[in-house]
Every structure is written in C-alpha cells, then in structure tokens.
Amino acid sequence: xxxxxxxxxxxxxxxxxxxxxxxxxxxxxxxxxxxxxxxxxxxxxxxxxxxxxxxxxxxxxxxxxxxxxxxxxxxxxxxxxxxxxxxxxxxxxxxxxxxxxxxxxxxxxxxxxxxxxxxxxxxxxxxxxxxxxxxxxxxxxxxxxxxxxxxxxxxxxxxxxxxxxxxxxxxxxxxxxxxxxxxxxxxxxxxxxxxxxxxxxxxxxxxxxxxxxxxxxxxxxxxxxxxxxxxxxxxxxxxxxxxxxxxxxxxxxxxxxxxxxxxxxxxxxxxxxxxxxxxxxxxxxxxxxxxxxxxxxxxxxxxxxxxxxxxxxxxxxxxxxxxxxxxxxxxxxxxxxxxxxxxxxxxxxxxxxxxxxxxxxxxxxxxxxxxxxxxxxxxxxxxxxxxxxxxxxxxxxxxxxxxxxxxxxxxxxxxxxxxxxxxxxxxxxxxxxxxxxxxxxxxxxxxxxxxxxxxxxxxxxxxxxxxxxxxxxxxxxxxxxxxxxxxxxxxxxxxxxxxxxxxxxxxxxxxxxxxxxxxxxxxxxxxxxxxxxxxxxxxxxxxxxxxxxxxxxxxxxxxxxxxxxxxxxxxxxxxxxxxxxxxxxxxxxxxxxxxxxxxxxxxxxxxxxxxxxxxxxxxxxxxxxxxxxxxxxxxxxxxxxxxxxxxxxxxxxxxxxxxxxxxxxxxxxxxxxxxxxxxxxxxxxxxxxxxxxxxxxxxxxxxxxxxxxxxxxxxxxxxxxxxxxxxxxxxxxxxxxxxxxxxxxxxxxxxxxxxxxxxxxxxxxxxxxxxxxxxxxxxxxxxxxxxxxxxxxxxxxxxxxxxxxxxxxxxxxxxxxxxxxxxxxxxxxxxxxxxxxxxxxxxxxxxxxxxxxxxxxxxxxx
Numbered sequence: 001x002x003x004x005x006x007x008x009x010x011x012x013x014x015x016x017x018x019x020x021x022x023x024x025x026x027x028x029x030x031x032x033x034x035x036x037x038x039x040x041x042x043x044x045x046x047x048x049x050x051x052x053x054x055x056x057x058x059x060x061x062x063x064x065x066x067x068x069x070x071x072x073x074x075x076x077x078x079x080x081x082x083x084x085x086x087x088x089x090x091x092x093x094x095x096x097x098x099x100x101x102x103x104x105x106x107x108x109x110x111x112x113x114x115x116x117x118x119x120x121x122x123x124x125x126x127x128x129x130x131x132x133x134x135x136x137x138x139x140x141x142x143x144x145x146x147x148x149x150x151x152x153x154x155x156x157x158x159x160x161x162x163x164x165x166x167x168x169x170x171x172x173x174x175x176x177x178x179x180x181x182x183x184x185x186x187x188x189x190x191x192x193x194x195x196x197x198x199x200x201x202x203x204x205x206x207x208x209x210x211x212x213x214x215x216x217x218x219x220x221x222x223x224x225x226x227x228x229x230x231x232x233x234x235x236x237x238x239x240x241x242x243x244x245x246x247x248x249x250x251x252x253x254x255x256x257x258x259x260x261x262x263x264x265x266x267x268x269x270x271x272x273x274x275x276x277x278x279x280x281x282x283x284x285x286x287x288x289x290x291x292x293x294x295x296x297x298x299x300x301x302x303x304x305x306x307x308x309x310x311x312x313x314x315x316x317x318x319x320x321x322x323x324x325x326x327x328x329x330x331x332x333x334x335x336x337x338x339x340x341x342x343x344x345x346x347x348x349x350x351x352x353x354x355x356x357x358x359x360x361x362x363x364x365x366x367x368x369x370x371x372x373x374x375x376x377x378x379x380x381x382x383x384x385x386x387x388x389x390x391x392x393x394x395x396x397x398x399x400x401x402x403x404x405x406x407x408x409x410x411x412x413x414x415x416x417x418x419x420x421x422x423x424x425x426x427x428x429x430x431x432x433x434x435x436x437x438x439x440x441x442x443x444x445x446x447x448x449x450x451x452x453x454x455x456x457x458x459x460x461x462x463x464x465x466x467x468x469x470x471x472x473x474x475x476x477x478x479x480x481x482x483x484x485x486x487x488x489x490x491x492x493x494x495x496x497x498x499x500x501x502x503x504x505x506x507x508x509x510x511x512x513x514x515x516x517x518x519x520x521x522x523x524x525x526x527x528x529x530x531x532x533x534x535x536x537x538x539x540x541x542x543x544x545x546x547x548x549x550x551x552x553x554x555x556x557x558x559x560x561x562x563x564x565x566x567x568x569x570x571x572x573x574x575x576x577x578x579x580x581x582x583x584x585x586x587x588x589x590x591x592x593x594x595x596x597x598x599x600x601x602x603x604x605x606x607x608x609x610x611x612x613x614x615x616x617x618x619x620x621x622x623x624x625x626x627x628x629x630x631x632x633x634x635x636x637x638x639x640x641x642x643x644x645x646x647x648x649x650x651x652x653x654x655x656x657x658x659x660x661x662x663x664x665x666x667x668x669x670x671x672x673x674x675x676x677x678x679x680x681x682x683x684x685x686x687x688x689x690x691x692x693x694x695x696x697x698x699x700x701x702x703x704x705x706x707x708x709x710x711x712x713x714x715x716x717x718x719x720x721x722x723x724x725x726x727x728x729x730x731x732x733x734x735x736x737x738x739x740x741x742x743x744x745x746x747x748x749x750x751x752x753x754x755x756x757x758x759x760x761x762x763x764x765x766x767x768x769x770x771x772x773x774x775x776x777x778x779x780x781x782x783x784x785x786x787x788x789x790x791x792x793x794x795x796x797x798x799x800x801x802x803x804x805x806x807x808x809x810x811x812x813x814x815x816x817x818x819x820x821x822x823x824x825x826x827x828x829x830x831x832x833x834x835x836x837x838x839x840x841x842x843x844x845x846x847x848x849x850x851x852x853x854x855x856x857x858x859x860x861x862x
Contacts, residue, residue, distance in 0.1 A: 011146040020151035021049040028158040041105040052094040061089040062138035062145040072101040102142035112271035114139030127198035129267040137190040148427040150187040166196040194277035201230035222263035248344035269758035276311030291693030294653035296608035307337030321427040323384035331396025358394040365390030382833040398546035405493040407441035415440040457486025462550035463537040471533040492518040497541030498534035508565040549578035564603035586850040589858035590624035598640040614661035622770040624851035650687020696728040704735040734766025764805035780808035807841040
C-alpha cells in the first residue's frame with residue numbers, strides 16, 4: 001500500500017463503495033501529564049459502523065499510529081501485523097453492514113498535526129488540542145479520511161480530573177472519574193471533528209434569537225485559553241463579535257445555526273490562523289494580545305472569527321466532495337468574513353483591508369508558476385495541503401465579490417439559502433452551486449464559471465483617454481491584457497472614477513463615476529465622454545473586480561506628486577496596491593516606491609494600510625533595491641521611520657506601527673543606541689509604552705546586529721518566562737551574527753526533529769536575516785542537499801516550513817537562480833509538492849532580480 005498520501009481516485013473508489021453510519025471514539029489521554037516515553041502515546045478505541053454497496057469487496061481504513069493492539073471486523077479478530085502497515089488497515093470480505101473496532105496506541109504530536117501536546121514552560125501545565133485538516137484525524141482515531149464519507153460522531157474522552165474537556169457536541173452530564181461523554185454530532189466530515197483537553201481558562205456566555213415564527217434559538221457560547229494568558233484574554237470582545245456574526249448570518253442565511261453550542265478555543269503552537277470545527281472552533285493563541293496592538297489587529301481577529309463562523313454553513317453543513325472544490329468553503333468564508341465584518345461590526349472599513357491585504361495575497365499567488373484555477377485539480381492529499389493558498393482563499397473571495405456586482409447581492413444570498421437547504425449535511429461540487437446561482441440570478445453561470453473559476457491568471461486593466469481643445473474627454477477606453485502563460489480575457493464589472501484637485505484645499509477627490517462591463521481587449525467608457533479632464537483616472541474604483549490596476553501617464557504623474565492628497569481611503573489603498581504591483585513587476589524602480597512611502601505614508605489614516613506599506617517598503621529595500629544603493633536606501637527609510645515615529649500622536653496606533661517599522665529596519669549605531677535606550681529606560685518617546693511584546697521587537701534587531709549577546713537575551717527571558725517569551729528568545733538567539741549560531745540553528749531545524757512546530761518557526765525566523773547575506777551564503781548549497789531528505793522524513797507541516805523558510809531568498813543573485821534551476825532539472829522525480837514550493841521560491845527570486853535590474857537602470861537618485 002502507499003504511504004500517508006491518499007489519491008483522489010482511491011477516495012472516489014472508496015466513496016462509491018461505502019456509506020458510514022457512525023463512529024464511537026474513546027480516547028484516554030491521562031498519559032499526557034506523564035513525562036518521557038510515558039507521555040508519548042495515548043489509547044484510541046474506535047467503533048466504526050458502515051455499509052458496503054458490494055458485499056465481498058475489499059477496502060481500507062486510515063490510521064497513523066505507532067502500534068495497533070487489536071482489529072475486529074464484524075466480530076472477527078484480525079491480526080494487526082497482517083492488516084496494518086502503519087498508515088492503513090486492510091479490510092477484506094466486507095458484508096453489506098459492517099462494524100470495525102480498532103484499539104490502538106496513537107502518538108501525541110509536537111508538529112500541530114493530530115493531537116498536539118504542549119507543556120507550558122511557565123507553570124508546567126499540559127494542554128492538548130486537535131488539528132486535522134486535510135487528513136490528520138487518522139493520527140487520533142481509525143477512520144475513512146475523506147470529506148465525502150460523512151457520519152455522526154460520538155466522542156468519549158478520559159482525562160486527568162479537573163481538566164476542561166471539549167468536543168464538537170455538548171458534554172452529557174458530569175464527568176465521572178475523568179471520563180467525559182459528548183452528544184452525538186450531526187453528520188460531519190472527519191477533518192472537522194475536534195477534542196480540546198487541559199486546564200484551560202474557560203469563559204461562558206450565550207446567544208439568544210427569536211425568529212419571526214416565534215421560535216427561539218439559544219446557543220451556549222464559550223471562549224478559552226491557557227491559564228497563563230487569562231489575564232490578557234478579552235473574552236468580552238470575542239463574544240461581541242461572535243454575537244454580531246450570529247445575528248448577521250441568521251439574518252442572511254435563513255438557516256439556524258445547526259451545531260448546538262459554539263466554543264472558541266485559543267490554543268498554543270497552532271499552525272494555522274483558525275479551524276472551523278463545528279461547535280469547537282480553534283484559533284492560534286496569538287489572537288490574545290499580550291501587549292498593545294493596533295486596531296488592525298482587532299479587525300484581523302474579528303475577520304477570522306467571522307470567517308470561521310461562515311464555515312459553519314459553507315464547509316461544515318455543506319461540504320465539498322473532494323479537495324478539488326476546497327474553494328466552495330474557503331472562498332465563501334473569506335468573502336462572507338469580510339462582508340459580515342463591514343455590515344455587522346465596528347470595522348466598517350473592512351473592504352479596504354480586503355483590497356489591500358487579501359487581494360495582494362491573491363495577486364502574488366496568481367502570478368506564480370503554480371497558479372491554478374479557483375476550482376483546482378487536486379490529485380492527492382499533498383496537493384490539497386498546498387492549495388490552502390491565495391488562490392483558494394483570497395482570489396476566490398475576490399471573484400465572489402465580482403459575482404455579487406455581476407449578479408446582484410440578493411440573488412447571491414438567495415442562492416446561498418437554497419444551497420444550504422438543498423444540500424444540508426451533504427457533499428457538493430461546483431455544478432451544485434452554479435445550479436442555484438443560475439436559478440436566482442438568471443445569469444449564465446456556466447459561462448461565468450469557465451471564465452472566472454476554471455482558468456488561472458490575473459488581467460491588467462489600463463485606461464487611455466483623449467481630450468479636446470477645451471480639455472474635455474473625447475474618448476475613454478479600458479484596455480485589458482493577460483499574460484502569455486494564461487491568456488484568458490474575462491468580463492469585468494468595474495467602476496471608473498475621475499479625480500481632480502478641489503479648489504478650496506487641494507484635496508484630490510472624485511467628481512465623476514460610472515460602472516461599465518469590460519469585455520475583450522478594449523472597452524469604450526462612453527458615459528464619461530464630455531467630462532472635464534481628470535488628474536487621475538482610477539479603473540476598478542470601489543474595488544468591484546479582481547484585476548491589476550494600471551495607470552495612464554498623467555494619472556501616474558499625479559500619484560507621484562499628490563498621492564497623500566487622495567481623500568477617499570479605499571481609492572488611496574487601491575492606488576498604493578497598484579503602485580506596489582508595478583514595483584513587484586519591475587515596472588517602477590524600488591527607489592521610486594520607497595520615495596512614495598517616505599513622502600506619503602505618514603499621511604495614511606488607515607492603520608492596516610500603513611502596516612502593509614511598512615512591510616512592502618521593507619521588502620522593496622531587501623529584495624528589489626539595487627545592491628549598490630541598498631545602504632543609502634536603508635538609511636533614508638530608517639530616518640523617515642524615526643521622523644514619523646516622533647511626529648505620530650502619543651499613544652496612538654500609528655505611533656506603535658512606526659515604532660515597530662523603525663525597529664525592523666534599524667541598523668546604524670545611532671538607531672541601535674536608541675532601541676537600547678528605549679529598552680533600558682534612558683531614552684523615551686512621548687506616549688510610547690514599551691511593553692513586553694515591544695521589548696522583544698526592539699531586542700531582535702539588537703541581537704541581529706551583534707549589539708545584544710546571549711546573556712542579554714536570557715535576561716529578557718527571565719522577565720518574560722512564558723511560552724511566548726521562549727519563542728521570542730529562540731528567534732533572537734538564532735538572529736545573532738555568528739557562524740557558530742547559524743550552524744546550531746541549522747542543525748536544530750534541518751538535522752533534528754526535537755523542536756516543536758512553533759520553535760522551528762521561531763528558529764527559522766531568526767536564522768534568515770537579510771542583513772547577514774555573507775554569513776548565510778554557505779547555506780545555499782546545503783539547502784539543496786537537504787530538502788529531499790527533509791521532505792521524506794518530516795511531517796508535511798514541518799517540511800513545508802523548512803523548505804519555504806530556509807530557501808536562500810536572502811541571496812538575490814544569478815548564481816542562486818542557477819542553483820535552483822540545476823536542482824529542479826536534476827530532481828524531476830522529486831515529490832510534486834516539494835517541486836512546487838521550490839518553483840514558487842524560484843519565481844520570487846527571479847522577480848527580485850528583475851526588480852533590482854529595474855532599480856539599477858533608474859540610475860543615481862536625482
């Protein structure tokens with residue numbers, strides 16, 4: 001049998017053969033509080049009832065476990081040594097109705113896959129949680145691990161007495177001798193079952209709603225985190241957003257929340273942002289803020305809460321048949337998360353964040369060699385793991401936003417309502433969704449799907465205008481282009497805005513707008529003929545479609561001179577994003593983009609946009625600036641950041657954002673001296689509270705520049721001897737500019753599997769310092785020597801982190817590109833998922849070389 005992978009063909013065959021009636025899963029996790037080998041495994045006993053369409057046929061169940069104690073099929077004892085190969089249990093001579101009982105010793109995880117075990121360094125307490133998507137439930141109990149074999153689940157968990165234990169269903173009665181029983185779920189897929197166990201801090205609330213027919217719905221709410229984070233836990237805000245989301249989805253979906261209770265667990269060492277387990281949602285605990293954060297952080301958390309809540313309908317109630325249609329849940333959750341954020345919460349500018357951050361993720365992914373249609377070709381589980389990407393999430397959500405503009409909001413929502421009622425507790429494919437949307441919109445959804453969902457690539461839209469002698473528009477056209485690799489031109493519903501300076505204050509404001517359907521290579525915008533000459537033409541104003549925005553020469557000149565005068569925050573965010581796109585594409589020199597940031601970022605009112613500008617400016621400096629100009633560009637950017645830090649309102653989010661940005665690019669002796677002074681109290685910036693999280697932010701650049709040694713870093717850990725503090729310490733230690741330090745970090749990550757997933761991530765983050773190019777250069781060849789072994793020996797989550805995180809992106813040079821090409825040419829038979837990651841990293845490297853050439857060609861700065 002194959003190893004851990006599962007192909008689509010295998011799943012299809014098994015799905016046609018079997019239907020599952022239910023699972024009874026009993027886990028005994030009392031071993032979690034032991035030490036050493038005694039804490040390596042837990043007992044898992046599964047009773048699985050299923051039917052077979054072809055009696056006498058054979059199939060297999062999935063289980064990844066160190067050992068299996070017994071296997072019983074229809075009362076017949078099977079020899080585990082004969083039927084279990086480490087990943088699958090062979091099942092032969094099936095009856096029409098079957099009962100499989102598997103008793104196994106399963107392994108606790110340190111990689112965030114399966115049942116993860118975390119020991120809190122602060123107090124020694126042990127915390128457990130599960131994470132399965134796409135296929136890690138088989139690390140915890142025997143099952144049929146594919147999304148279309150849904151079934152009801154009954155869980156029983158025996159845990160140390162006094163622990164909080166949760167699962168998808170509500171707990172039934174009081175625990176007896178540490179044994180917790182949970183209500184049987186409705187039919188759900190294996191990958192969204194869940195167990196949480198440990199001495200968690202738990203806060204309770206409830207949600208109530210009365211429907212038009214007089215019936216009432218009450219949903220018990222819970223929010224939990226580690227005890228060590230309880231003092232930072234703002235559960236009230238979590239519950240506020242939760243209730244607002246439940247109101248919104250009940251208002252629009254006309255299908256009551258179907259899974260009883262609604263717990264939200266913030267858990268340690270989590271690989272993802274969150275996971276939509278029905279009734280038991282898990283989040284990374286970094287969403288509990290230990291220090292001051294900007295409003296963008298609260299908005300981001302609210303968006304994730306709502307994204308996961310949308311999954312209760314899109315993904316949990318109705319689930320894709322196979323991972324080909326992963327977008328059926330992720331695209332919808334991404335779109336509905338942003339939609340509900342804007343409509344139901346205090347974050348009314350959520351569409352600005354969507355345009356600025358989510359779509360930037362999509363545009364990048366859609367220009368990689370691995371880009372794929374929104375509805376993808378997923379051959380197996382490794383393909384599925386890599387397709388949780390910017391296409392499946394953000395492009396899909398952007399396409400749905402375009403669909404709402406195309407078909408109408410009410411038609412879209414009515415389609416969703418019919419979809420839920422028609423397919424509740426079932427599985428669907430693309431055609432099922434298109435059918436209801438065609439019913440409600442009257443549009444040809446098959447044609448729309450072919451152009452938007454079944455083809456890859458992003459189009460560019462560029463305006464071109466001519467004017468008469470009086471300065472009025474005689475003709476305005478939009479030119480649509482597509483890359484040679486993906487030449488599809490698509491229909492776009494776009495708004496076109498005309499902007500000019502206001503007489504009284506010079507503000508750049510919109511004075512004309514129209515919507516138009518763009519089709520083909522050229523579309524005339526007749527509605528704006530005769531309008532007075534604009535200073536800026538903004539295609540895709542209001543961000544209705546998914547495209548690259550380009551500018552005509554006059555508009556680009558206006559932005560170079562007056563970007564900060566553009567009043568509307570969404571229009572400004574769109575222009576910033578388009579200018580960044582020009583820089584990434586090697587069409588605008590990095591020095592010009594950095595100049596725009598230096599002159600206009602200080603005027604940016606939207607904190608989320610500002611933080612994106614900071615990240616992009618750093619990328620422009622490190623990746624896209626000509627090497628001979630990098631030193632002066634770094635100095636100018638740091639000087640600008642410090643200037644804006646001192647000008648920002650005391651105690652404001654903008655001040656905090658500028659402080660973090662300044663620390664991320666500080667390199668001169670004076671800059672480092674200021675950071676040291678802010679840490680020891682000899683320097684002060686009015687209103688800037690240097691809390692513990694900010695202390696670590698300031699310490700890392702000191703460490704990476706050799707201005708803070710191991711003793712200083714360890715002393716900081718003594719101040720913050722927590723799980724978060726430990727991660728920061730590991731990162732700072734790995735950041736130091738020492739060959740011995742880098743060798744140790746490399747060995748810890750590449751040569752050993754002793755570190756947990758969170759500490760692997762922290763070590764890689766500290767190791768890969770762009771300012772240490774010469775020190776890191778020897779690791780480029782070592783990377784290519786190691787990655788196949790890493791991919792073969794480590795879990796896919798850790799392997800992905802290592803292969804992406806240690807790619808020598810810090811060495812932007814033709815020699816690095818040649819080394820990548822040589823590896824790809826010489827390893828044609830490497831795992832496709834591994835080749836995909838390396839190819840993506842190669843594309844980013846080639847893009848950086850093109851951007852550096854553009855910056856170099858711009859010549860000396862005037």
